[in-house]
Amino acid sequence: MRSALNRRAFLQNAIRTPVGKMTMRPNAHGELVSLLAYGAMRLPTIDGNQAGLDWGGSPAPIDKPEVFAQVDWAIEHGVNLFDTSPCYCRGESEGMLGEALARHPRNKWYVSTKLSNFAPETQTAAASEKMYRTSLELLRTDHVDYYHLHAVGMGGFEAFKKRYLDNGMLDFCVKERAAGRIRNLGFSFHGERKVWDWLIERHEQYKWDFALIQLNYVDWRHGHALNERNQDAELLYGELVERNIPVFVMEPLQGGKLAKFDYGVAEKLAPLDPEATPAKWAMRFAGSPPKVLSVISGMTFREHLEENVTTFSPLKPVDDREKAALEAAAEELVSARVVPCTACQYCMPCPYGLDIPGILGVLNRALGEKRLPDPKSPDFEKQRRQFLLDYELSVPEPLRRADHCTGCNRCQPHCPQTIDIPREIQRVDGIVERLRI
Ligand code: SF4
Ligand code: SF4
Structure with a gap:
């Protein structure tokens, strides 16, 4: 939370006016999607903080007028993709986003949500289907534009099997796509290579419409070095491009860590663009690979939204010199042995109360x-x-x-x-x- 607030304080004095139109990219069906997606994982709360997942974050209610204002501003400035999950913001994210989006014509926005059946009691076919139908209800729509098998790879192949294969939920989602209630079916990936291989090798069968991977200038070549069970984003991206699967990006700022002038970033990048913030560098890197369809960034404060919109309106892809400078900054971060924690809070609550x-x-x-x-x-x-x-x-x-x-x-x-x-x-x-x- 602290890094988000620091970035916010910095941005309050900056001028953010998009100079052009939002960069749009075509999805698997030729529909144009904004390069920036509004992530509703860390919505603002009335105490000026941010909400967490089912737990963690501020316990204060979500700041509804602020969420509405952000969604309105985002749509007005070309953002047309909004991402949520049943487990975001203590289960309130889908309802809040649904209410905000329902005030705009349905053809102005796409919504992305997930089958977040992490808890054992949600993994039966009946409970998982209920989760899916509740998402449609809360989002006030008869179809979801992008539906994810959420965080596959987390917990290994056994967890994946329980959550999507043994209960028939993957087949169910494929049928829902055939019926038009799921427009695009894909998965968000975390970790375990075996699960990735299983999904990718079956692309012919399941025809994935997208995949969501963690991509930022550190994970691009050092995801594996930071943690040997993770994969480098460059490798995953390459495998998706080879199969023509559009790429969604998560954690472009590594949970806010790359939004700060740390790890020698300032010294390495300032000569190239003294005005750019660290977040702008990180967002530009994340949006630069041409097969990236959209970069999902969790929004809490208006300043973040405005800066991200400005960065992508339009995107100026990083050139070779800039890429080399970002790689040098990434190497510094990796050698500092920084823990790749994104503050996502999936590990919480700790039964012994640790933060x-x-x-x-x-x-x-x-x-x-x-x-x-x-x-x-x-x-x-x-x-x-x-x-x-x-x-x-x-x-x-x-x-x-x-x-x-x-x-x-x-x-x-x-x-x-x-x-x-x-x-x-x-x-x-x-x-x-x-x-x-
Ligand atoms: S330790 Fe892992 S699960 Fe916990 S907040 Fe950090 S990244 Fe998320
Ligand atoms: S007590 Fe320590 S090891 Fe156990 S859940 Fe909490 S942080 Fe993790």
């Missing part, structure tokens, strides 16, 4: 800003105080901090980034312990 993304965020900020306390550094005392202060402010409740981790490992299988969460939490605990002496 997992909050704890990992403290570590990442220290790594990114090159102030991880080093006893050999002349700045050690300053670094020490800064780290502990950030920890206390970011995770104010002592019971939610790293020293309460039992190592039970309940969180780990839920992480789409396949982070070894207990190990990283222990890493933070070790640092804090050493600093407190």
Whole structure:
């Protein structure tokens, strides 16, 4: 949340006026889709924060007038794709988005949602079908434009089999597509290569209309280096292009991490465009591969929406020099051993109450800003105080901090980034312990 707020403060003083029209790309059926998609995963709440998934985020109600205003502004400025899921914003995202979109003619927008049957009780055919029909109801539509098998690969092949094969839900979705109630069928992918291969090898059979992958200038060539169970985006993108499957992009800013002047980005990129923000660089990179149909970016604050719209109106693809500079920045991030946490909160709630993304965020900020306390550094005392202060402010409740981790490992299988969460939490605990002496 902190990085989103920092980006916001920065943008409040900037002028954002789209200079042209939104870049549009054709989908598998020749319909034009805006390169920027409005992601409704982290909608604004009335306390000025953002909502999380079924858990986490601000507990305050969603700021409905603000969501309506953002959706109106987005449509007015050429955005025509809106992405949601039954599990976003404590289950309120679909209803809120449905209400906002219903105020506009149906031919002005496309909606994308997902079969988010993560909980075992939602994995029977009856419960999963109910989830799908509820999505249609909440979105106030008789058809969904893009329907995802949500986060396939997370939990391995067994989870995929349970969620979509054993219960017949994949066949069900194919039938719904034939009936026209699903216009485009695809999947969002996280992690496990075996699941990816299964889906890709069956493209002839299922005729995927799209696939959603995590693509940003770090994951492009370093997704696997950051976590050996993840795949490089360049590789996944190449396999999709080979089969002519349109690509949707998620996490263009890696959960907000790339929206900050960290990891040496400023020094490497400023000579090329001193005015550009880190988020603009990251968004331009994500939108540049020509087979990317749309980049889904979670919107919370108006400033983010305005900046993203401006960046893509129209998109100026990154050139070879810019690409090389972004790759150099990515290498720096990878060598800093930053944890690839996107703050998505899928690992929450921790049964012992830990604030997992909050704890990992403290570590990442220290790594990114090159102030991880080093006893050999002349700045050690300053670094020490800064780290502990950030920890206390970011995770104010002592019971939610790293020293309460039992190592039970309940969180780990839920992480789409396949982070070894207990190990990283222990890493933070070790640092804090050493600093407190
Ligand atoms: S391993 Fe630690 S962080 Fe993960 S669920 Fe268990 S107590 Fe929570
Ligand atoms: S640790 Fe993994 S599941 Fe948890 S917030 Fe970070 S990326 Fe998401």
